[in-house]
Structure formats: C-alpha cells, structure tokens
Amino acid sequence: MKGRAIVYKKNDIDTDLIIPAKYLNTDDPKELAEHAMEFLDVEFPKKVKEGDILVAGRNFGCGSSREHAIWCLTGNGVQAVIAESFARIFFRNGINYGLLPVVLEGATKKISDGDELEIDVKKGTVKNITSGKEFEIKPYPEFAMKIINAGGLMNYVKKEMNK
Amino acid sequence: MPQTITEKIIAKHCGKEEVSPGELVNIDLDVILAHEVTTPPAISALERNGIDQVFDPDKIVVTPDHFVPNKDEKTAELAKRLRDWVKKHKIKNYYEIGRHGICHTILIENGHVLPGMTVVAGDSHTCTHGVVGAFGMGIGSTELAAAIATGKSWFIVPETIKVEINGELGKGVYSKDVMLQILSKLGVDGATDKVIEYVGSTIDAMEVEDRVVLTNMAVEAGATLGIINPDKKTIKYVEQRSNKKYDLVKSDADAKFSSHKKFDVSSLEPMVAVPSLPSNGKTVSKVKDVKVDQAVVGSCTNGRIGDLREAAAVLKGNEVHKDVRMIVIPATTKIYKQALREGLLEQFIDANATVSTPTCGPCLGGHMGVLAEGERCIASTNRNFVGRMGHPKSEVYLASPATVAASAIDGKVADPRKYL
C-alpha cells in the first residue's frame, strides 16, 4: 500500500476531534467525510486525497467507540493511520472495517507531512520513500491478520458462517 | 494457576479451564446492549451482507438514549431504524421513551447484568458493568454486527492493573473525586488494553452505585474494563433486581497483576478535571476564579439518584447564580420518578435549575445544553475533550455532582464543602 502522509504531531487525538458528536446522526461515510477532523483542522477534507495515510502521535482515537471516526476517514479515501499507539477500540474498529491501523514508534519524527510512504503488512514494514528509510512496525496478532486478509470482519464472519 | 476475576469470567465463556493475558479468545456473550447511535449502522452492516440473524433476541437489551427524545429528523430516523429492528426480531427488552434511560444505567438498574456475565455494546463506557463483577467491553459497530449475528466476540485476554484505594473519604468528597485523582496519576493511556481491578477499604465502604464512577471512567485511562470483585453489597444489589441465577467469581488471593498502584484518599479534596483531558485533575482549591456559564448533573457516570441527592443537598437553601444555566438530567426514567417522589425535582426547580427527561444530551454535545463559542461548563460527566459539549472553543470541567452544584451557586468553580 502506497500513499502520501498527512502528519498531525499531537498525542491523544480523541474521537470528538476526529468526528464531533453532532454528526453522529448519520452513518454515511461520504457525509461524515465532510466533517472529518473538523475540531482539529477544518481544512482536512480539502487537504486530503484518495489514498492518503494519516500520521499521528500516541493514543490515537481515544474516547468514544464511534466507528464514525473510521468512516469519516475512509469516506475521504484515507487508507491507513500510522500512530505511535492507538486506543483499543479505534485500533479494532480500523482492523474490522479496513482502515489499517499501524503502530510505529516515533512515527511523527520518522515521517514528515507530504512524505510518500509504502506500508507492507506482510513484511511488517513502513518505508518512507521520500527519506529512503525503512522502519519495522508492531506486528499484528494472528487473528487480526486473518481479518485484514479477509478484507474486514464482516467478510470474515460471512465466511465462517458459511462453513 | 491463580486467576483474576476477569480471567475466570473469560475462561468460563470460552470453554476453557483458565486463560492467560495475551491469549486470543472468542467468548460467548450473555448480553448485548444497544442504543440508537451505534446499533443502526450495525444493522445496516448486517443487511448489506445479507445476514438477517440475531443470535438470541432475549439476550439483547435496547434503549434509545443519546439524542432522545429525537432532536431532529436524522436522529428520529436512527431511533426508528432501531425500533423497527427491535420489532422485526421480537426483542422484548426494549425501553421506549417513557421507560427509557442511559443504556448503562438501565442495564444495571434492571438487573440485566449480573456477576460473572459478559456484556458488549457499541459504546466505550461498557466497561461500567464490571461494577457488579461482570465483563463488559465497548466495541465498534462492525464488531457489534458480528456479535449480534454470532453471539460471540473475539479479543486478546488483557492484563490487569490492580488499583488499591484505602482511606475514609472526607465530607464533600465522593467516588468521582477519587476517580479524577486516579486518572491524574494513570493518564489517558495509562491502562490501554488493560483491565483495572479496584480493591481496598475505600471501595468496600462505597455503595454499589457510587462504585459505578470508578468502573465507568476506567476507559478514560484507556482500559478495556474496570472491575470490582462482588461482595455482600453487590449480591444484595443484584438480587433486589433479578432472580436469575448467576456465577459468583472473584480474583484469587495470589492472582497475577501487571502492576499494583496504591492510593490513600483519606486527605483527598474535591477534584476538578480541567480542559481538555479527563486526566487533568486538580484539587478544587487550585482552580481559582474560573467562571462557568452552565452546570450539568447527569450522564452514565453521575446521573443516579444518589448523585441527585448530593447535588440537591448542596443547593438546599441556595439559588443557582443568575449567570448560570443549571441542567439536571436523571439517568433513567426510574431515577426521574424516584427524584420526583423525594421532592428533589421541585428542589432543583425552586433553586432555578432546570430538569430534563433522561438523555445523554449534553454529555456528548448532542442536545439539551450544547455550548456556544467561548462558553464554559462544569459537569458531572466523564469527558472534557475539545468540543465535547459543543463549540470547539467551549470548555468542560469535570467534577462531582456536589461540586457542580456548588459551582452553579457561586457562578464559578467552587468547593462544595462550604454548603454541606
């Protein structure tokens, strides 16, 4: 997976910053996309391009369990979030819905805004094409890999139910 | 092998003798709790995938709570999708408006969750249910869809942090103050992917409903679950609400914990978490001359009858400051009725506070008290993130219901003890 980095050098980016509660009256990713990151950076929906990769500090996605925080990003074409760490529910939601959460120590130091990145889940690496450096990412639990490979939890469940 | 209460519950729900942290499990669910924000997307996910199945309608408990009574057409639509689904699948445990309440409070109040059970919901505060010695876990909508269809949920067995709290709480100091103190030490990611098990003499002395604050706000430290070993008080509490059989499990004396943190709260003062993280706890005496425009008592953290009594006790003989809007929101219809019978609602109204029907409302900036730019609120809720209660340039201070009431009287953040 290749994409351009959008970096927010901030820890504890909570789900209210990612998608404020007033927009939880819909679950349409396109509608949510217009308000993604609104309380952190109103320009985000304009800046973001299909295939971009969000990069942030520690404890990304803390707070609410709202999967709207995933949908507003996928609705903008974001493929993955690289962070120094994630809050538990956001990490799982990402795996389940297919917005790849990637744990990379020192992420905001290793990646700058606009860098071209390549994530290789199988190899367990993130390559910063712009700087030419390659980094190891935290490996996924085996079950999470199964879900990633199935293309999300619903696909996985369907397969299991048809067995 | 010695086990924690959490490990024992998990083991029993995946057919194993024992489990250890780090192990992948797929557990059977006893209860799925559903509300109108995260469940309709789960229903849609099921429909999109051609799965029209509910694993067991009798194990699902549903109440609309976040934006009720419906605040606009879109939220009316969400509530309708939930209601239609309830009817279609003949789900009996449905709390319609008039019987409704905040989902976590409804579940505990009506004895749907009992010691040893497993509960999931599309809501991060599902960690609350550890208050009766159950395993509760918040999940997202996709995972909720899978849980509704299969009655199972997968996860990695978490490690447990033991948080030991000793000492007698002083006058005007409550479980909320204890929790804000703990959060200020643990930080907002101090317990990520872990369970917090609370023990100690302070916990033993607390009533079950006061303990709720501790398990409820465990997620504010990132925890999967906050749990308390059931004791006599727990047993009495749940048996007053349910005659169903349950499984009483407790941590072994020599169970393994990833760390052990001790707190002495005997000299703890009332606490306030200043913007914009719940871990920004300070003693109220250090928060000087901070004016407030609004004061809210409510939420799944502090919207119970005891909370209303504590706020009313502070307000007694006093009035809400002329520049403050005080909003009191009983967490459930039952609490609302009880407060009515006790004359508390009249006391609030006499003191110039307003009383709302049960709803999450302002807790998440939904409705019933959303803040304008530059406004500040002190609230008995659980999160004070940027924009949590409205405009991104508004502020939320978290405190106990008593501190909220005292601040409403003074028009600025205030110590409740002078009014007790």
Ligand code: SF4
């Ligand atoms: S009261 Fe607040 S924290 Fe509790 S369930 Fe409602 S929105 Fe969530």
